[in-house]
Amino acid sequence: MNRYLLPLSVLGTVAGGAVLLRDYVAGGACPSKATIHGKTVIVTGANTGIGKQTALELAKRGGNVILACRDMEKCEAAAKEIRGETLNHHVNARHLDLASLRSVREFATKILAGSASRARPVLWGHAVTRRALVGDPESRRRVPGAPACFAGCLFANPEEEQVHVLVNNAAVMRCPHWTTEDGFEMQFGVNYLGHFLLTNLLLDKLKASAPSRIINLSSLAHVAGHIDFDDLNWEKRKYDTKAAYCQSKLAIVLFTKELSRRLQGTGVTVNALHPGVARTELGRHTGLHSSAFSSFMLGPIFWLLVKSPQLAAQPSTYLAVAEELEGVSGKYFDGLKEKAPAPEAEDEEVARRLWAESAHLVGLEMSHGSSVKGQPLPK
DSSP: HHHHOOOOOOHHHHHHHHHHHHHHHOOOOOOOOOOOOOOOEEEETTTTTHHHHHHHHHTTTTTTTEEEEEOHHHHHHHHHHHHHHOOOEEEEEEEOOOHHHHHHHHHHEEEEETOOOOOOETTTTTTTOOOSSSOOOGGGOOOSSSSSTTTTBBOOOOGGGGOOEEOOOOOOOSSSOOOTTSSOBBHIIIIIHHHHHHOOOHHHHHTTTTEEEEEEEOOOOGGGOOOOOOOOTTSSOOHHHHHHHHHHHHHHHHHHHHHHHHHHHTTEEEEEOOOBBBBGGGGGGOOOTTSHHHHHHHHHHHHHBOOOOOHTTTHHHHHHHHHHGOOOOOEEEETEEEEEOEEEEEEEHHHHHHHHHHHHHHHHOSSSSEEEEEEEOOO
C-alpha cells in the first residue's frame, strides 16, 4: 500500500495545482454586488458567448437590457432564455449589424426616439397598463373590455427612454479577407468602426442619462497591434488576418482614451477591457479545432487557460455596475484589474489622429465639443 502513497500524493498535488492555476487564470466572479434596477443597458453581440452572459448577469441585477444583434432569430431566442432564467421581462432584442453603417444609424435612431413619446399607452381608446404591454409577449395580459388583438397599439418603450450603460462587445476574429457593406476590412469595420459610430450617435442620450458608462471590449492582442494610417483598410498590403485583428483591438483602446478625454465633466465614463480567452464562437476562424488531433493535443492547455463565457463576462459586469468605479474613466482592465495597455495605446497623438480618420470614414462631421454630429456618407 505504501508504494502507491507517493504516486497518489504527487498526482493529487498536480491535480490540485492545476485546478488552482485554472481558477487563478479565470479571474473569479465580479466582486461587486451592486444592482441596477431601472437602468437601461445595451449589449452588442449579445446572442451568444460573452455578450449573452453579460446580458444575463446585468438582467439578474435588475437592468432593462437590450440585446443588439445581427441575427434576430438567435437574438430573440437569447432574450427569451434570459427572461425565463432571470424572471426579468425587461429584456428585449433589437437588430444591429455592425458591418453596415446604415444598420448602425437605424438602430441608433430607434434608441434616440425612445424618449420622444412618454404618453400613456392607449389601445383603441382603452387605457393599458405598462405591465400589460412591456416585456415577454407570452406574459402580456388582455385588458378587460379591449379587443384581443394588440395590432395598432401605440406605446413608449421605457427601456429606451434613457441609456445608462453601453457595452460594445460584438467582434469578429481572424476571419478571411472579407469586407463590410461599406467596403471596410471586416475586423476593423465590425470590431472598431461600427462601435465608434454607434457610440458617437448615442452620446447625447448617454449624457442625458448620466451618470452612465461605456465599456469597450478589447483584447490582450492589442499589444501586437499597430495603426497603419497609410493602409487602415488593408488595400495596399498582403492581408494578414491576425495583424488585422490586433489593429482593430488596438484601435478600441485608443478610441477609449480619446473618448474619455472628450467626455470629461459630462458624467459619462468609458473604459476598455480584456475579458480573457474564452470558449466562444469568436475563435471559429482560427482553425485550432479543425482536426481531432489538434483538439486532443490542445485540450489540456485549453482546459487550463481558457475561461467559460460566464467567467469571461465578469469583467464587463464589474465595469458596468461597480460603485467603486464611479468616475473612473480612460482606463484599461485586464480581467478585473486595471493594467497599463501597450505603449502605442497611450499615444495621445495617435489617438487623436485615429479619431479624425474614423470620423471621416464613417461620415461624421467633427464638432468643437466632445462628440460629433452624424452626416450621410458621401456617394
